[in-house]
Amino acid sequence: MxxxxxxxxxxxxxxxxxxxxxxxxxxxxPSQSDRADALARVLESSDIGVTTAEATYQTSFGGDLTVTVTLAPAALDPAGRVSTETLTRILNVLATETSTMRVATTYLYTKDGDGQRVSLAAAAEENGLRAEKSGYSLVLSRTDLTGFANG
Structure with a gap:
C-alpha cells in the first residue's frame, strides 16, 4: 500500500x-516569455533603427516566436523598404538572442512609424531568404537564423 x-x-x-x-x-x-521580452529590449536599445519591438513566445511543441519591429526612416531604403543592412542586423540580433531559447520558428514583421507594413522582400532576397508571398513578413527556422549569429 x-x-x-x-x-x-x-x-x-x-x-x-x-x-x-x-x-x-x-x-x-528566465522563462521563454521573459527571454522574448529581453529580445525586444535588445532590439530597441540597438542602433539598428528599431524604434519599438514586440516579441511574443507561443508555447508549442517546437516553440514559436513572433517579432514585430517598428523602424525609423533611416532604417529604410530610398524606396521605403527595409534596407538590406537593417534586415541583416536584425537577423543577427534574432540569431544571437534566440540561441538560448527553445524556438523552432520565428515570424518577423516590420512596420514604419505610422504603423504601415514595410516590405522586406528585397532585403530578404539579398540575405538569401525568401519573404512570405505578401513581402511583409519572414518565417525563419532555427537553421535560417544560425548563419546570422555573431554576423
Missing part, C-alpha cells in the same frame, strides 16, 4: 516536471 502511494507521488511529480519542460517554463532561469 505504501509503495503504491510513493509510486503515485513520484509519477505526479514527474508529470509536473515534464509539463513545465514542455511548456517552455523553467524553474531554474
Amino acid at each position: 505504501m509503495r503504491s502511494v510513493a509510486r503515485r507521488a513520484v509519477l505526479i511529480v514527474g508529470a509536473a516536471v515534464l509539463a513545465l519542460a514542455l511548456s517552455g517554463c523553467s524553474v531554474f532561469g
Whole structure:
C-alpha cells in the first residue's frame, strides 16, 4: 500500500516536471516569455533603427516566436523598404538572442512609424531568404537564423 502511494507521488511529480519542460517554463532561469521580452529590449536599445519591438513566445511543441519591429526612416531604403543592412542586423540580433531559447520558428514583421507594413522582400532576397508571398513578413527556422549569429 505504501509503495503504491510513493509510486503515485513520484509519477505526479514527474508529470509536473515534464509539463513545465514542455511548456517552455523553467524553474531554474528566465522563462521563454521573459527571454522574448529581453529580445525586444535588445532590439530597441540597438542602433539598428528599431524604434519599438514586440516579441511574443507561443508555447508549442517546437516553440514559436513572433517579432514585430517598428523602424525609423533611416532604417529604410530610398524606396521605403527595409534596407538590406537593417534586415541583416536584425537577423543577427534574432540569431544571437534566440540561441538560448527553445524556438523552432520565428515570424518577423516590420512596420514604419505610422504603423504601415514595410516590405522586406528585397532585403530578404539579398540575405538569401525568401519573404512570405505578401513581402511583409519572414518565417525563419532555427537553421535560417544560425548563419546570422555573431554576423
